[in-house]
Amino acid sequence: MLRTDTGELPGDHPYASAATVGDGSRALVVLPGIGDAMFPGTYPPFSGWTLAPYFARYLDDYAVYLLSRPRGLPAGYDADDAVATHRLALEAIADEHEAIDVVGVSMGGLIGQELARRRPDLVDRLVLADSGYRIDEDARPTVRRLEYYAREHDWASLRSALAVAMFSDSRAIAYPLTLQTVGRFVQPRPADPADVWRSLEFALEFDGRDRLAEIERPTLVFGGGRDPIFPPPIARETAALIPDGTVSLAPGAKHAAFHERKVTFDSRVRSFLER
Template sequence: MGSADAVLKPLTVESDTGELPGGHPYVRAGSGSRSLVILPGFGDAMFPGTYPPLSGLALAPYVARYLDEYAVYLLSRPRGLPAGYDADDAVATHARALESIGDASDAVDVIGISMGGLIGQALAREEPDLVDRLVLANSACRLDDDARPTVRQFERDAREHDWASIRSKLAAAMFTDGRAVVYPFVFQTAGRVFQPRPAEPADVWRSLEFILGFDGCDELGSIDRPTLVFGGERDPFFTPALARKTAAELPNGELELVPGAKHGAFHERKWRFDSRVRSFFER
């Protein structure tokens, strides 16, 4: 494909937005014969909960390397998560959403980012017929113990509705370039006025409680779906040791660790991430 085609294709791609069964807001880009579902991290809870009609045009360039074959869905979690939201709750609603995507008899490929990777594991374990291949992007079987105080601080910030502090601390943990300095400054200044607010503030701390409570390490052997664990060697939340453990204990696990990268390896090193994921999906 020529460079001009690569630029033009996302601008003409089919897209839509809406809500899937289980109360999941979504945006879709592409109309390929296969379905790829992206499950976002906990920051998904910090936006209003609906996608504007043209959101697919914004998503298309970001997922352009998949659009030749896939319809790509960014699948948000429902707004108004119940108290005590856990893996069983997540599986129950996500399974309904995945069943509604395309032909219900076909499994979908799934990329789970951070918290989305925890949910992806639970889905692949409990509803294996719905998941074909799974990518855990900056995720592992549980949160690292040393990261728990940071996540508890996020939870305290959330209860005080201090979204700017959460975003700024998360940016510092994600990036290794100038964004690690610029983004926190922007979030703490202009971001306090212009950044979107959560539709349901409780969804933010309930998402963080989910992360703190999730531990799938003893159940990795029950996930028979081919799974790629992709992470950064400086990720403070899902550390290299946990990534290695996760990949090693999965029956069909593979590992890719990016030297120097942190919790945003899937985004900051996106060319490498997309190349590795496409290769994994095509085998």
Template sequence: MGSSDTLLKPLTLGTDTGELPGGHPYVKTGSGSRSLVIMPGFGDAMFAGSYPPFAGMALAPYVARYLDEYTVYVLSRPRGLPAGYDADDAVATHARALEAIGDSSDAVDVIGISMGGLIGQALARKEPDLVDRLVVANSACRLDDDARSTVRQFERDAREHDWASIRSKLATAMFTDGRAMVYPLVLQTAGRMFQPRPADPADVWRSLEFILEFDGCDELAAIDQPTLVFGGERDPFFTAPLARKTAAELPNGELELVAGAKHGAFHERKWRFDSRVRSFLER
């Protein structure tokens, strides 16, 4: 295959970046007839807030198992979140973005990761015509009580603009392999010079406040869409008991817990995650 074929491939995939209604930065790859929207965790607030033109090409290998059928979007939250940012605020802007992705007529499939899973639940409940199927990845109906002190420490770190400490602590909570040791060391040393900085530092602590305040456990019965709850049995933030409770109280809930995995199960055990999600979405 010649180099010209390689250059043409991103165009065939339909890669794109930009901003959707509601102020949402996004990156898109694929040209499938269905839309799959990935809503990231709170760490989304710790980057500059716009995707470079090549981001779609970088995304394509990561979501390759979906591209036969889907156009895949990573939908970031707006920069400059308002004080007191809550589920109503999140639904208001995300709904506008999803309407644009679905061309105002078609519901989309949603994967919400961590904080994105909380927002996905609120969207499915409040704007049911916009969400067809929902995957709640390393998330649940609320944060575990024992994790609240850790999230408050993240908030204090954010107010001091200590992004390296947040990222290093997250790495320990996410991974079970060597990355749990290597990433914190790198992030706290040489990595401090190269880490992305938030476009608006307040977005980081406002995202953490959102997580601390969110509790959708009493409203799970109002989510009618088929919903897969995927997590790690050792997740310290959205624990296995909370994941089981969430799946059990959803009218059409399913549960997949990965033994030994932590808060990064969706990424560290990606083959299993993608296999389970594809099976779920295809039904």
């Protein structure tokens, strides 16, 4: 029997969760990417039921939490701010489960690194999905352009540019066309527009290379072979500098490799978590 829940955890973190009743002694906490800042910020009651099929391969062993960042991020939001609030949320989850494994997607992976380094008591194993110790230098103009769109509240152009960076298939063409036409009238709006550009500034400023050796937890870096934001050299170096780090790359995939190659991602992650 499936049990789902939505609400807010300490640190003002909205969340949705799904678990199989009687199982889920461990928690799998998913920290999302930039797109997390681009929706209203509360999960409707049915969200857990939507979450469950996507993470079905984990529900035999885990209670899965999708943990959003707080709304109303402070100016200059940085790793210290991120750890301060995420720590509170993870402590609340830890009270209910014997251990926590973290999957950090893109920006969520930057936060996940800092949590695993500073609070190894709260992170048993870490997966960095489409993430690394910093964004690639060649990607900085793209991220700056996304920041410009955010400051202009041009959400259709921002989402269109993200789609091009994320997908290697027809979605890289179809999504921008839809977003720039009928999609302009139906796409969700951010609860706090400043959260979007502050999240992008966070990604631009973050560089954890010199701190990777301090991550004590087993870490899997999963990325796309054509990811323009965290390309293979960044992914490989990230894994190499973590004492117990491994890397897995999906050929041909871009910045949404965890989604584009979901079967491969789930297979690699399950093998890593079960080792």
